[in-house]
Amino acid sequence: MTDEIVANRVHDLLDRAARDRGDAVAVIDSCDRQMSWAQIAAASHEAADILTEAGVRPGDRVILVFENCASVPVFFFACSRLDASAVVVNARLSEAELTRITAHSDPSALVFATDASEPARTQAERLGARTATGMFGTVAVVSRTGAAPEAVFDAAEEQVAVMLYTSGTTGTPKAAMLTHRNLIAASQATAEVRGIAAEDVCFLALPLSHIFGLVTLMAVTRTQGRMRLEARFQVDRLYQALQEDVTFLPAVPQMHAHLFHYARANGKPRYTRGLLRFVSSGGAPLDPAWKREAEAFYGVALQNGYGLTEAAAGVCATRNSFGDPDISVGNPMGVCTFRLDMEAKGANPAEGIGEILVGGPQVMKGYFRDPEQTAQAFTQDGYFRTGDLGRYDAAGKMHIVGRSKELIIRSGFNVYPVEVEATLTDHPAVIVAGVVGRAVAGNEEVLAFVKVGAETEVSEAELKAFAAERLSPYKRPSRIIIARDLPAAPTGKILKAKLIETFAAQLEGPELV
Numbered sequence: 001m002t003d004e005i006v007a008n009r010v011h012d013l014l015d016r017a018a019r020d021r022g023d024a025v026a027v028i029d030s031c032d033r034q035m036s037w038a039q040i041a042a043a044s045h046e047a048a049d050i051l052t053e054a055g056v057r058p059g060d061r062v063i064l065v066f067e068n069c070a071s072v073p074v075f076f077f078a079c080s081r082l083d084a085s086a087v088v089v090n091a092r093l094s095e096a097e098l099t100r101i102t103a104h105s106d107p108s109a110l111v112f113a114t115d116a117s118e119p120a121r122t123q124a125e126r127l128g129a130r131t132a133t134g135m136f137g138t139v140a141v142v143s144r145t146g147a148a149p150e151a152v153f154d155a156a157e158e159q160v161a162v163m164l165y166t167s168g169t170t171g172t173p174k175a176a177m178l179t180h181r182n183l184i185a186a187s188q189a190t191a192e193v194r195g196i197a198a199e200d201v202c203f204l205a206l207p208l209s210h211i212f213g214l215v216t217l218m219a220v221t222r223t224q225g226r227m228r229l230e231a232r233f234q235v236d237r238l239y240q241a242l243q244e245d246v247t248f249l250p251a252v253p254q255m256h257a258h259l260f261h262y263a264r265a266n267g268k269p270r271y272t273r274g275l276l277r278f279v280s281s282g283g284a285p286l287d288p289a290w291k292r293e294a295e296a297f298y299g300v301a302l303q304n305g306y307g308l309t310e311a312a313a314g315v316c317a318t319r320n321s322f323g324d325p326d327i328s329v330g331n332p333m334g335v336c337t338f339r340l341d342m343e344a345k346g347a348n349p350a351e352g353i354g355e356i357l358v359g360g361p362q363v364m365k366g367y368f369r370d371p372e373q374t375a376q377a378f379t380q381d382g383y384f385r386t387g388d389l390g391r392y393d394a395a396g397k398m399h400i401v402g403r404s405k406e407l408i409i410r411s412g413f414n415v416y417p418v419e420v421e422a423t424l425t426d427h428p429a430v431i432v433a434g435v436v437g438r439a440v441a442g443n444e445e446v447l448a449f450v451k452v453g454a455e456t457e458v459s460e461a462e463l464k465a466f467a468a469e470r471l472s473p474y475k476r477p478s479r480i481i482i483a484r485d486l487p488a489a490p491t492g493k494i495l496k497a498k499l500i501e502t503f504a505a506q507l508e509g510p511e512l513v
Helices: 010-021 037-053 071-081 095-105 118-126 180-194 211-223 235-244 253-265 288-298 371-377 417-425 460-468 496-502 504-508
Strands: 025-029 034-036 061-066 085-090 109-112 130-134 137-143 160-165 175-179 201-204 226-229 248-251 278-282 302-308 313-317 337-341 354-359 384-392 398-403 408-410 413-415 430-440 443-452 479-483
Touching: 010 037, 010 071, 010 180, 010 211, 025 037, 034 037, 037 071, 037 130, 037 137, 061 071, 061 095, 061 118, 071 085, 071 137, 071 160, 071 211, 085 095, 095 118, 095 175, 109 118, 118 137, 160 180, 160 211, 175 180, 180 211, 180 313, 201 211, 201 235, 211 226, 211 302, 211 313, 235 253, 248 253, 253 278, 253 288, 253 430, 278 288, 288 302, 302 384, 337 384, 371 384, 398 417, 408 430, 408 443, 413 417, 417 430, 417 443, 417 460, 430 496, 443 460, 443 496, 460 479, 479 504, 496 504
Parallel strands: 025 226, 061 085, 061 109, 085 160, 201 226, 201 248, 248 278, 278 302, 443 479
Antiparallel strands: 025 034, 109 137, 130 137, 160 175, 302 313, 337 354, 354 384, 384 398, 408 413, 430 443
C-alpha cells in the first residue's frame, strides 16, 4: 500500500475505508455509540457543512474541544475536506489555557463535543455556543470573526492538516504544524511496523488531542480496522475490553502499570483471552523486570517505541519476539532517518550519547506563525532537533537516555533521570516515578517522586536503601516523595514541571520513615 495510491489529504483515507468496508464498524466510543466507516464519512460531510455555515474557509483553523468520542474523527476529517487546519485540544484544559490557545491559533470556529464531555459542555456554555446535531451526535459551535487564513497548497507536504500544542497549557503557546503528508506517512509507518489489519480492534484511551492517539486513529483508518475510543482511561474498562475483543493495545507505561496493579488488587487473573496480538509502550523508558512482568501478564511480546509531536508520533519502534530482553526503542520507522549531535548539551561522546536529530517525511512543517522558534528547531540541512539524548547499542538500536533540558549535573557528573526512574519503578511498591533536578548551593540535587497504590505502605528510607543498592552515589535521590497520585497529562505522562510545586510542603518537611 503506497501513499500515492491512497491519499493526498487525510480524508482520502477515510473515503477509501468507506468504499472498501463501508458497513464495518469503525468506532465504538465510551457513550456506546457505534459508527461504520460509511457513517463516519457521511457524518464528516455533515460536519463540513456545519463548519462552512460557521464561516470556516480554506486556510482557517478550527479548534476541536473534545474528549475521545466518535465526533473527533468526524470533525477532524471535515476540516480536511475544507482545507482547514484542525487544532485538537483536550476538553479538560482550563478556561485560561483554552483562551491562550484561541488567541494564538486565531481560529474561525471552535467546536465542542457537548454530548460526550462534561468539561466541553461547560466551556461551550461559557462561550454561548450554538448547538448543532447530525449523525455524529450533538456538538456546540462558536464562530469567530476576523481570523486571518493561511495560504492553501495543493501539495500534501505543504498543506497543514493539524496543529498540536506542545507547550500551550503553560507559558508561551507553541503549535506544531503537521501536514497531510506528515500524517499520511506516519499512518503508513505505524500500520506497517505494527502489522495493523482490518480485523484488528484497537483500545484507544490515548487522547486524540495527543499525537500518539491521533496517529493511531490515522493508522486504523488506513487499515480499516475498529477503534474502541475511551473518553478517559479507566483501568476497569480496559480490563473488561481485553476480555471481549481487543487485539491491539497502544499505551503509555502508566496505563500498563495501573492495569497490573488493578488485577493484583482485585484478585484478577492475567490476560488469557488469547485475542491480543500486539501491545506497545511509549512515552517512558522500559525497565527489564517491568517488561518481563508485562509479557507475563499479556502473554505476548511488549514492543517499545519513541516519538514526538513534531515528528508525527512514532519515529522508532521495536519488532521483538516474546521474551527478548531488549529495552531499546528499536530502529527508525518508515523512511525516517536519525543522527546524533555529539556537541549538544548533555552529550557524552565517550559513551556515545548525543542529541537525537530526526529527518524524513514525518517531520513537521514548523511552529505556527513562529519563524524564530522554527529556525532554532532545525539544523541547516533540515533535521529536527528533538532535545532528546540517545545512543546506539551494538546492534544499531536506539536507546533514549533522557531530555537534554532535564539533564541533572550533580558534582560534575551527568545524571539522566530516566535511569533513576527505571530503578525506582523496579521496586514492587512503585507504580510510576518522576525524577527532576533542583539547584542547591553550588550544585544540583536529585529529587524523586513516586506513585504507590492506595493500600501500599512503603517508606522513603526503604526506597532510598533500595536505590542505594542499584545506583552510584551521585545518582541517588536526596529526597523521595511518596504519593497516591502525581500530576499527569491526559496520556498519563508525568508533568515533571509541576512536581516540585505540587509537593513543596513535603519537600520542606522531614524525611518520613
